[in-house]
Amino acid sequence: MLNITGEALIGAASVRGTGEAFRAFSPVSGEDLQPEFHTVGLAEIASAATLAQAAFDSYRETDKDSRARFLETIAEQILELGDELIQRAMAESGLPRARLEGERGRTVGQLKLFAETLREGSWLDARLDTALPERAIPRPDIRMRMIALGPVAVFGASNFPLAFSVAGGDTASALAAGCPVVVKAHPAHPGTSELVGRAIQKAVALCGLHEGVFSLLTGIGNGLGADLVRHPAIQAVGFTGSRQGGLALMAIAAARPQPIPVYAEMSSINPVFLLPQALASRGEVIASGFAASLTLGVGQFCTNPGLILGIKGKDFERFAEQAAQALAAAQPGTMLTPGISAAYQRGVDGLARHPKVKTLKQRAAATASCQAAPALFITEASDFLAEHALSDEVFGPSSLLVACKDVAEMRQVAEKLEGQLTATLQMDDADTEMALGLLPVLERKVGRILVNGFPTGVEVSTAMVHGGPFPATSDSKSTSVGTAAIFRFLRPVSYQNMSQALLPAALKDGNPLQIWRRKDGQLGRA
Amino acid sequence: MLNITGEALIGAASVRGTGEAFRAFSPVSGEDLQPEFHTVGLAEIASAATLAQAAFDSYRETDKDSRARFLETIAEQILELGDELIQRAMAESGLPRARLEGERGRTVGQLKLFAETLREGSWLDARLDTALPERAIPRPDIRMRMIALGPVAVFGASNFPLAFSVAGGDTASALAAGCPVVVKAHPAHPGTSELVGRAIQKAVALCGLHEGVFSLLTGIGNGLGADLVRHPAIQAVGFTGSRQGGLALMAIAAARPQPIPVYAEMSSINPVFLLPQALASRGEVIASGFAASLTLGVGQFCTNPGLILGIKGKDFERFAEQAAQALAAAQPGTMLTPGISAAYQRGVDGLARHPKVKTLKQRAAATASCQAAPALFITEASDFLAEHALSDEVFGPSSLLVACKDVAEMRQVAEKLEGQLTATLQMDDADTEMALGLLPVLERKVGRILVNGFPTGVEVSTAMVHGGPFPATSDSKSTSVGTAAIFRFLRPVSYQNMSQALLPAALKDGNPLQIWRRKDGQLGRA
Structure with a gap:
């Protein structure tokens, strides 16, 4: 376990929290595992969130191919961790090898699927209404695209220590959207979290991105997550876990001076x-x-x-x-x-x-x-x-x-x-x-x-909806699995009468990105 | 003023509230206008909401052409009101004739634009992932479409007594999405509201729809709106008004046993x-x-x-x-x-x-x-x-x-x-x-x-975003003007391994609706 130090990852730095210590517990052996982790405090939360904010403007404007390449690099770096990742995840979760190898495949696969989705480009929902200068009340040129919401807090789930955790669906879709991510590691698999976190940290460096694009916070107790959601830099929350936990985060997010969306996937009896x-x-x-x-x-x-x-x-x-x-x-x-x-x-x-x-x-x-x-x-x-x-x-x-x-x-x-x-x-x-x-x-x-099937087994694909009305999730208009998950972290912006020099590439004349766009209401790629 | 009776419209019925009486006030003459209106109580709210719920399953599955025709019929019925509508709106709002005639044109125009949007069909976001039975873990056939959220409560704004009121953008987009609508009329223009409400009520009848598709509640004070948002049948809220009003509705919606989305457009200094x-x-x-x-x-x-x-x-x-x-x-x-x-x-x-x-x-x-x-x-x-x-x-x-x-x-x-x-x-x-x-x-x-323009004058078009981060709105991912406003009232549903007999038309083999669909990730209309 050479690579697990018990530290939190704040941007490019490794930081030891000063709060309560804890160790991973093996449900198989019934023993605590090495090393010791420490709960981070307000200072580390603020560092991670502030770095994420600092990274936001540059990261959200990375071109879609660079961002796709970043997601693929994360996938490569996760595979680079080799068997140490599987062994640690087995020890921390009690899940068997085959399941975790499959889950790693799923995790890597969904990163690649979001890379593909990014390149295809219709997630930008580019729209162009041409000017009508001759109309009785002249219409200006109006164009629209999606931009990223801002830094996202992700809460890893215990039951999928890879696919719904540090580099899971929430992180992949938020990073794809152009949002820096601050993950709160699930204390049931802190070592697995650190390994995957270091893989993402390395991918950030390899791709030459701002270090604030990703941070990983460690800790036990509810205070850390609550403080993270309260931080003004955080603009959305992804959560998979209990109804009680999800409701608590929803209440905190709604009570902020600036309320933010919480995408909580909570409970379901299917x-x-x-x-x-x-x-x-x-x-x-x-x-x-x-x-x-x-x-x-x-x-x-x-x-x-x-x-x-x-x-x-x-x-x-x-x-x-x-x-x-x-x-x-x-x-x-x-x-x-x-x-x-x-x-x-x-x-x-x-x-x-x-x-x-x-x-x-x-x-x-x-x-x-x-x-x-x-x-x-x-x-x-x-x-x-x-x-x-x-x-x-x-x-x-x-x-x-x-x-x-x-x-x-x-x-x-x-x-x-x-x-x-x-x-x-x-x-x-x-x-x-x-x-x-x-x-x-x-x-x-x-x-x-x-x-004529059974609900377990959630395909990661274009048409998947892993969501549903409350209390299955906090927002029935969203999915946390599949390519549509990216829309949780995007919002539309209109540009009126803007010159070619100022317009983002997605909206420039001549469609330089060669993406699907809606021109005067008609979809096309010309 | 033959057509204004001071009644609320509950489905096909006209109902006199039993609560506090009020009259419209003319800011021009400084006088109260006839007739007297009455504030409806919990019983009328429950009737309207329950009727909306009863109408929901049939209304949301009306085919897109019928729904488009319904929106166009509303537009026709508003024009049928003739000059009485303009005169009453002038008296109640103090706005000049030219402005209100323009606003009527805008209101009718946006109903027609949503009719066009409905027919085009890409709002259904139809997605099809074909089965991969030979894959190591076989993939089932998975398809997705958008369905309507449920009955929507709409709060008319005072400053646009036509375009942001009873048949305004919120109502048009909610009805387009397939959501029945219960409008709380703005007490500053109750007569204008009743006239337009009766036009919608007539269109419901002309199109042979369930009467619960539309109701109009009258009243003064904050209790009516609060009780409407609290009613369990209501599934979303559209609001344009003050920050204080919007925040109050957000709090009520978040405190419901089942929280619901509030689309509040509140304040902006532009x-x-x-x-x-x-x-x-x-x-x-x-x-x-x-x-x-x-x-x-x-x-x-x-x-x-x-x-x-x-x-x-x-x-x-x-x-x-x-x-x-x-x-x-x-x-x-x-x-x-x-x-x-x-x-x-x-x-x-x-x-x-x-x-x-x-x-x-x-x-x-x-x-x-x-x-x-x-x-x-x-x-x-x-x-x-x-x-x-x-x-x-x-x-x-x-x-x-x-x-x-x-x-x-x-x-x-x-x-x-x-x-x-x-x-x-x-x-x-x-x-x-x-x-x-x-x-x-x-x-x-x-x-x-x-x-190089000025922000007043909000085009109703495909690329318009009339929205923005809090407190401009309660949900920066939405717009209340333009065709994208429909997405506030839709949510995705996946259908896995479903037979042609059960699948909705939007997802059947052969694309019977001839709409844009995303098949295995690729957009097309074949």
């Missing part, structure tokens, strides 16, 4: 609707697919299928048994942190004790501090509708089946749900009519609707 | 930078253009030039004299309401009494309750930088000149400004270097940068 024909024709296949999705990564996915709706009857009863059997066969897994594991046990025990809930598969007693086994419960739709607490997220491999009398009641449950990241329909062609009846409700409730 | 060569070569022309812009509509524009920065010296002194002279020649005008007029007098008197401010042109003593004459003041940049109150908006024809020692100090003042709707550069070619130095600061501070 309902799966088992439609009758599909259940009749392939209930067992669905049950085993469901069990695999539920236990993937020990249930520690934002898109974990935590709620399964079916219509009462033999087929649903058989599905419940088969799902319980499939889960009984699943091995217990190591959860990310003692805190997550304890919260999971509490959530599951709460359901097990609930008078209106029947246990189908009990979690096994924990054999080690972070071990967790899947759990499955069932309740009646009428009870689910009456008891709001039954729709609380239990983060981990636990799911609740809801038995509905009929499709009308299924729709009623859907209508009662809070906002979700996803909803899934398991359906056959003969279920189409019923699916068409549910669709309008689901569209209002979620960011992504899946058919 | 700095104009007089660069030295332009001032030397055509100071007098600029001074008369400035005076015309400042006094347009008695200064009651959000984009009124309230702050003029120049570099100390003979040219700037001469400009100050010429501007004061041009303003001395301007006739006093009738302001919209006694409240606005009183606030203007207070603001101007505050500047006149300020120890660091010199009066260049004093407001004349008021001859009638709503009469206001322009005022002009000057201060030193160092004083402006030290006294935050000097950058407060004085709504009306008052402006403050700021004398800077040099361009560095001019840039320092720009850097210190809060977010603005606009910034203007008066410059000659020889000023280009200096303008390039100011541009990065201005881009960070404003939504629109103008060269």
Whole structure:
């Protein structure tokens, strides 16, 4: 572990915080890991934020090819870390090698996808309205493009120590937009964070960018994140984590003298609707697919299928048994942190004790501090509708089946749900009519609707929406995965009657960047 | 005034509120106008919001051509109101006939522009990622489109009783997006509001839409608006008005169990930078253009030039004299309401009494309750930088000149400004270097940068941004004027592995709507 020093990275410098010390904890061995990290204070937060502000004007005007090259350089530098990164991430998260290697691939892949997106250029949303000097009230020449919002604070998530952390989707999309980034490292994987942070720091230097483009702050406790969001230089926040954490950041951001947007991805129970024909024709296949999705990564996915709706009857009863059997066969897994594991046990025990809930598969007693086994419960739709607490997220491999009398009641449950990241329909062609009846409700409730799949596994692509109405996220108009994530960190500016010498390249006559532009309302690339 | 009954419009019904009665006030005659209006209560708010919710699923899925036709029908129905609308608006606002006829043209024009935008279809942001079944981890078919957010509450502004009111930009863009609208009529022009509301109500019926697509609530006091924003059916808010009003709505929206976005356009002093060569070569022309812009509509524009920065010296002194002279020649005008007029007098008197401010042109003593004459003041940049109150908006024809020692100090003042709707550069070619130095600061501070024009006069077009960083607006990523305003009321939804029978038309194979779509990252219309 030669490269991990326990320092925060403030621009080009490595700085040891003077606040509370902490170490990473291995959920596998149950031991603290070396080295010691230190919580940074207001001075370091101010340095990072002020450097980010100083970097902003030059960084946001780097041309799109240079910025694309920077993202690719970060990807290269992450790969350069080699196996040390994987080993450290395994030790800190308890996640297996194959998963973390896959996640590294995803992280590198999304950096490259944003590089491609940058080069393509339509994210600039360039618009040109030509002057109409002869009109009764003459129209001036007006042009518009997107510019970066400003320095962004990113809060790494614990459950994806690479893909949703220091160089994850929030950082990649903010850097792509032209925003300097200050990351608050998740204290569950500080060593992994430092390694990736140093890779970004090196990429900044290799690309000759202002050092303030990236900083990494270390620490435990809520004060650091709160102070970071309060800093006047920070102009937006990206967060993936708990509802409580997201709500706290939203409140802090709204109370600033200048309120700023918070993109918080918080909680979701990802309902799966088992439609009758599909259940009749392939209930067992669905049950085993469901069990695999539920236990993937020990249930520690934002898109974990935590709620399964079916219509009462033999087929649903058989599905419940088969799902319980499939889960009984699943091995217990190591959860990310003692805190997550304890919260999971509490959530599951709460359901097990609930008078209106029947246990189908009990979690096994924990054999080690972070071990967790899947759990499955069932309740009646009428009870689910009456008891709001039954729709609380239990983060981990636990799911609740809801038995509905009929499709009308299924729709009623859907209508009662809070906002979700996803909803899934398991359906056959003969279920189409019923699916068409549910669709309008689901569209209002979620960011992504899946058919005959399971919600875990979020593709990083052009059409992906990893978002959804509150409380799935704080802003349903955004996605934190996929190329559209860049729009969270951009805003439009109009230029009226401006000379070629002053206009940004994206808007100059002759389209020197060769990007898609909207001229007098018509898209074109001429 | 046959058509004005003083009722609120709840869906297809006309309803008399049971709360506090009020009448429109004519700032010209100083008299109350007939008929009496009544403030609606919680029951009417709930009816309107619940009807809007009931209308939502059918309205948001009307095809884009039907929705375009609906907007055009609203425009036709507004024109059908004939001169009664203009006369009533003149009586209620004190604005002259030509201005209101122009504003009616603008209102009708923006409805038609949104109809065109709808038909063109790229607002749907349709995206298709084809399945990659052979990939190591197979990729499913994923498609994305924009859907409407939900019922929108619109708060009409007093200063544009047509273009920013009942059928103004917020309503037009929300209806275009597929959102039902509940308007809170501005109590300064309730009769104008009712006439336009009835035109929309008629268009809803003519187009065979659900009656809940539009309602109009009447009332005085802050309770009505607050209760409307609190109603759970409301999913977004459009507001143009004071900073205090906007901040209050933002706080209410953030405190809801489900927070919702507020698009508030609040305050702006629209700095104009007089660069030295332009001032030397055509100071007098600029001074008369400035005076015309400042006094347009008695200064009651959000984009009124309230702050003029120049570099100390003979040219700037001469400009100050010429501007004061041009303003001395301007006739006093009738302001919209006694409240606005009183606030203007207070603001101007505050500047006149300020120890660091010199009066260049004093407001004349008021001859009638709503009469206001322009005022002009000057201060030193160092004083402006030290006294935050000097950058407060004085709504009306008052402006403050700021004398800077040099361009560095001019840039320092720009850097210190809060977010603005606009910034203007008066410059000659020889000023280009200096303008390039100011541009990065201005881009960070404003939504629109103008060269050699004046900020009043906001074109309704594709490339317009009428927005800007806080406190100009509550969301710098949005515009309330121009076709991009539609995006305030849309959010993306992904459809994964969905059959042709279930997919919305925008995403079906073969592109049946013939719209621009992004397929595997590439824009096309095939």
